[in-house]
Amino acid sequence: METSEIRRRFLQYFEDRGHTVVPSAPLPSPDPNLLFNVAGMAQFVPYFVGQQTPPYPRATSVQKCVRTLDIEEVGKTTRHGTFFQMNGNFSFGDYFKEKAIEYAWELVTKPQNEGGYGFDESVLYASVYYDDDEAIALWKRIAGLPDDRIVRLGMKDNFWSMGIPGPCGPCSEILIDRGPEFGADRDWEAGDRYLEFWNLVFMQNIRGEGGGKEGYEILGELPKKNIDTGLGLERVAYLLQGVDNMYEIDEIYPVIERASELSGRKYGVEHVDDVRFRVVADHVRSALMLIGDGVTPGNEQGGYVLRRLLRRAIRSMRLLGYEDPSLVELLPTSLEQMKKSYPELEADFGRISQVAYAEEEAFRRTLTAGTTIFDVAVRDTKASGAHQLEGSKAFQLHDTYGFPIDLTIEMAAEQGLNVDTEGFRSLMKEQRERAKADARAKKAGHADTSGYRELREKGVTEFTGYQELSTDSQVRGLLREGAVAPFAEQGETVEVVLEKTPFYAESGGQIADEGLILGDGLRLKVLDVQRPVKGLIVHKAEILEGVLRPGENVHAAVDHEWRVSACQAHSGTHVVHAALRQVLGPNALQSGSYNKPGYLRLDFAWSSALDPSTRSEIEEVANLAVRKDLPVSAQYMTLPEAREWGALALFGETYDEQVRVVEIGGPWSRELCGGTHVKHSSQVGALTVTGESSVGAGVRRIEAFVGLEALHYLGRERALVRLLSENLKTRPEELPAKVADLAERLRAAEKELERVRAAQVLEAAGELAKNPKDVFGVQYVGHRAPDGVNGGDLRKLALDIRGRMANDKPAVIAVLSVNDGKPGVVIALNDLAREWRLKAGDLVRVAAEKLGGRGGGKDDVAQGGGTDPAGADEALAAVEHTVGHLVTG
Structure with a gap:
């Protein structure tokens, strides 16, 4: 059974049983403590912890996940992988243990010709939390499992929590006995013979402070009991496809086959080569999915992880003996398999491949530079009479120049040298410990949203800013340092929640509005506006006059000039994006943006710098669109309808089922957007491109001014040209030739000065x-x-x-x-x-x-x-x- 079919059956089964099918959240995690989503329940956390009210009582999804803690182990074992998919079904205070067990057992054992997975019941086991007698009784009654096929395990193995105070509960897992060739009878710890493939979490308790999987106190029961399950899609795939590990399933193995054809080496012959083949297949698939979700290679956060995955794949191909660019061969192979479940990858492959191939080219140059550094290190080592390259040198090559350690070892051996791998690994361990300490510090600083949740329970903040710039409203509550406060006085800066507001909260690249909140004896200056939890708009405001209390009637007014300029910039961003795609082609898609009154910047997928004539053409296309006075409109529809309509979405963003689509000139510019805009394109005013630069492999950034800021910029440029013309005593149109002549004369003078100085020294x-x-x-x-x-x-x-x-x-x-x-x-x-x-x-x-x-x-x-x-x-x-x-x- 193909992996895509296993996925389809899972979603269909639970949809038929009243579950809402929820699309996977993008791989980048919105949680500041995480880089990527690592579990199926990630996007449902706000429902489980009470931050938001679930829009449905039960849901099902197949969540894309990436885990990189064990990246160095990928390929060495049959279990470690970076990208994986987690099938899940979820209940938010609806059904509990009985239904969860009933659903799981039925889907797992139902014959394949009836829509199930068709596992043999005789080789299936269940593990339970050691004192969960209720679950044991249910497994016996529903599945008919005897006592000897129900395993009681402790908190470490069968009790779940998020690692921080909050919801938790006992687990129950479905395991399969793979046979004596995979291990000893009843050996639950080894994990190879009795393989767990579906974990059912019965979220019924609240945990306290503490570390590890066992070092915390259970404080009591949740008011509503929830279900969170996770079925490992890749594990089920290799069990049903009759292969030994995840690398040999239909979504991954074709990349190994292609890598084997390219390198001339065979998979399954030598363990060292097998590890390299697995690294290639795993990392190419992970890179495909990450770039598809908007991640681009870089030196920080998720971009660094992606860069590392791509470079490990590329150098593994080199170690297999293939020196030519390899991603151009391997990435399309991975796409052919993954598009069965994720058809959007094929539509976006132009951009994805452009980013990946640019990174490979950059890494090939890095390898050349790294080789030069390596040669110097070898020369110094030999000059000192040593026979071992220092661990610090190997670490510098790895950390600073992206030079892989195994490539360093191989090249050192060619020079008759060993590498101090212990020293290298010690430095790597120190680096990892620092990273873990940073992560722990961030986790400890997890924001307390209880105050926001308390105010959110009083209702959603109505946003009126699309229709008006001022609104009569009432103060629903205020917060000081995250805690609900009864009042605030003149001179304080507090957070204010109104029943309705015209103030735009920062999102979608557009910064927050500025303005005033006025009342009887009250005057507040709005400094920032955010949405800390869904449905709640919070104003950070300085109290200039009066005492503020909940219940006060107020008048909220956005600064008119601020909003007008902000609308010009946001609409200008859409215009520039459409111009980019018209000039460069459909692959020049936005990957990020930032706009504020009078200024915009837009990051887009492109692998090379734009020459001056191309920049000028983009600017001209944008200004022609402005001059045409194109109508700007917004309408709401479902996400599938928006996609069918051709609306563009920002990579990596999570959207609600109902989305807002902004059009400029009909299909010329049609994007998902919640920002504020002008009514006609002519209101953008003048638009002038001020710069274009690289922000990473395969990603460029274009910057521009609009409206009055564009005119001010052009005025400064004109004044500069006038000043240069006067000082150089030439006409403006002759300035380029004049400056070039001066530069050439200056270079000649510097060379002569250098010659004279050298002669003086040698004298x-x-x-x-x-x-x-x-x-x-x-x-x-x-x-x-x-x-x-x-x-x-x-x-x-x-x-x-x-x-x-x-x-x-x-x-x-x-x-x-x-x-x-x-x-x-x-x-x-x-x-x-x-x-x-x-x-x-x-x-x-x-x-x-x-x-x-x-x-x-x-x-x-x-x-x-x-x-x-x-x-x-x-x-x-x-x-x-x-x-x-x-x-x-």
Whole structure:
């Protein structure tokens, strides 16, 4: 049975039993403590913890998940994967244990020709929380399981919580006995023979503070009992498809087959290669799904995880012997399998592939740069006489340059060197511990939303801002530091909740409105507006006059000029987005935006910089749309209707079933959007593009001013051109040629200055070579050159001095200069000095240490530098002292 069919049957089964089918939430998690959704119940947490009222009593979903804690273990075992899918059915105070067990058992055991999964009942077991006698009785009655096929387990294995105070409860799992070839009889801990594939959580208790899976107190029972289940889609797939592990199911294995064809190596022959094949297949699929949900490669948060997954896949292909770009072959293979369940991937594949291929190209360049750094590290290691590359070097290559450790090990072996893997792993462990500590600190700071929930229970805040800029309203409540407060006085800044408001809360890239809240003897300045929980609009406001209390009648008024400019910017963002797609094609899709009065920026999928003519064309298309005075309208519809209508949605955003679609000029611009807009495109005013830049692999950013800000910007530009024309005594249209001529003359002057300075430096060589200092038979020259001498000229000076000195005695030359505040030093030795077992590399390290830096090189010439120019004289003295010590020691 194909994985997509297992998925379809699950949703169909529960839909037929009164469950609302809820689409998967995007992979990026809205929880600040998490990067990605890691469980099927993630999007239902607000219902379970009481932050929001569930819109349905029971639901079902197949949630996309990514877990990366064990990323280094992927492929080494048959269990670790990054992307996976969790089938779930949920009850919010509706049915409980009996129905949950009944539904699960029926679907699992019902024959396949009747819509079930057709598992053999004789090999199925149930695990329960050790004192959950109710669940045991239900398994016996509903499933007919005997005592010897019901396993009692403790809190660690069969009791669930979110890891923080809140809902919790006992679990019951369905397990399958895979046979003696997978382990010993009744060995529940190993996890290979008795494989759990469906976990039923009976959410009935409230837990207190404490760590771990067992170290917390059960405080009591929930007022409403809930059901949360999770059936691992990939596990069911490999059980029903007759393969041994998740990597060999229909959604993953074709990538392994394609990787095998490309590399010429076979899967299933050598464990080391099998690990690499599995890494490739897992990570390519995960990358496909992450990019599909709007994640782009970067150096922080989810972007870093995606970058790491892509790079691990690429380098695994290299380690399999395939040196050419591989994603162009592997990503379409993964798409062919995943589009059966997620058809939107095919529609968006142009953008997805563009992002992925750009990252591969960037990583190939990184590998080239990393190889250069690696070569230097190898040279230094060999020069010191060591046979092992330091763990710190390997970690630097991995952490700073993205150089994989196994590639470092392989390349080091080619050079006859080992790698201090223990040192490397120790540094990696320290990094992980720091990351975990940061995560724990963030978790401890989990925002308390109880005050917001209390006010939300009094009703939804009505937003009137689409129709009006001022509204008579009433104060529903106020909060001070998150807690409901009875009053607030002049001078305080508090959060205010109104029954209705015209103030737009920050969302969709548009910042919040500003304005005033007025009342009898009251005057409040609105500083910010947010939606901390769904349905509640909260105004952060400074009380300028009076005492504020709940129940006060007030008049809420948005700053008119602020809103007008904000509408221009938001509508301008849609116009620029449509212009981008018209000029560049349908793959130039928005991946993020930010707009405030008079200014907009828009991130979009594109792999290369826009040339000036393309930027000008985009600007012209946008301004033509403005001039056409296109109608701007908004209407509500269901999400499926909006998608069928061709409305564009922002990647990674979660939308309600009812969505708002904003049109500008009909199908020319049709997007899901909750922001405020102008009535006609002409009201955007002037639009001028001010910049375009890269914000990550495959993602560009365009910035623009609109309305009065655009005119002000153009006015500043015009004044600048006028000033330059006057100073350079030329007409504006001749400025580019004039500036280019001046730049060329400046470069020529700098080159001449450099030549003169180098000649002046080298003039000193003759005099210095005539008067060396005798250091126990060694001719020693220690010279501090004038400030500003670069490394190249410093090296020339040292070699020139050495060439002028007599060869019948050993000679050591140390020259130093401070350039741009940073000291540099060069050491040169003649042949006789090296015969006396002196080495330039050793001596330059002595000097560099005094300069707060490091250095290295060959035995005859070495170069170094540092950050502390105050140590310059001491560095030269240290070299002299070391020479004397070495020749007399």
